[in-house]
Amino acid sequence: MSENTETAERKGWMATLAKAPDGLLAKTWAQAGVTQDFEWLRAPEIGAVMVRGAMGGTGGAFNLGEITVTRCALRLPDGAVGHAYIAGRDRKAAEIAALCDALMQTESAAVVRARILTPLNDVLHAKRRLKAEKAAATKVDFFTLVRGED
Numbered sequence: 001m002s003e004n005t006e007t008a009e010r011k012g013w014m015a016t017l018a019k020a021p022d023g024l025l026a027k028t029w030a031q032a033g034v035t036q037d038f039e040w041l042r043a044p045e046i047g048a049v050m051v052r053g054a055m056g057g058t059g060g061a062f063n064l065g066e067i068t069v070t071r072c073a074l075r076l077p078d079g080a081v082g083h084a085y086i087a088g089r090d091r092k093a094a095e096i097a098a099l100c101d102a103l104m105q106t107e108s109a110a111v112v113r114a115r116i117l118t119p120l121n122d123v124l125h126a127k128r129r130l131k132a133e134k135a136a137a138t139k140v141d142f143f144t145l146v147r148g149e150d
Contacts, residue, residue: 017097032115041073044091070094080105
């Protein structure tokens, strides 16, 4: 696998872990029955990051405001390192996300993908689909009726 492919895949699973709805990551982790020893490189810590925005998505960037995040880093006994940044103050979710990140770099990747990432992705896709359906229901098609001149 090329480095760009590996990076893109890692971005994908880390985004899934970071976007998991409150409590769902911990619930999915518990149901998966995955356990793993690790050592902290950086224990979960809470801080704030500046969020930047752009008008219309194309304008000049500006500072929108700050959000609270929890971050951590850990190492598995085999040397795999996992990182996590989670919006909010959920230390346990950050720990689980970092564990998943590290495990995705080991032979356990297939198990983590099947038992944790796929169910989380299914929930995220369903939420996006529901949001799109609600938005589509409010769509108004305007048309102009042109009258002929007498």
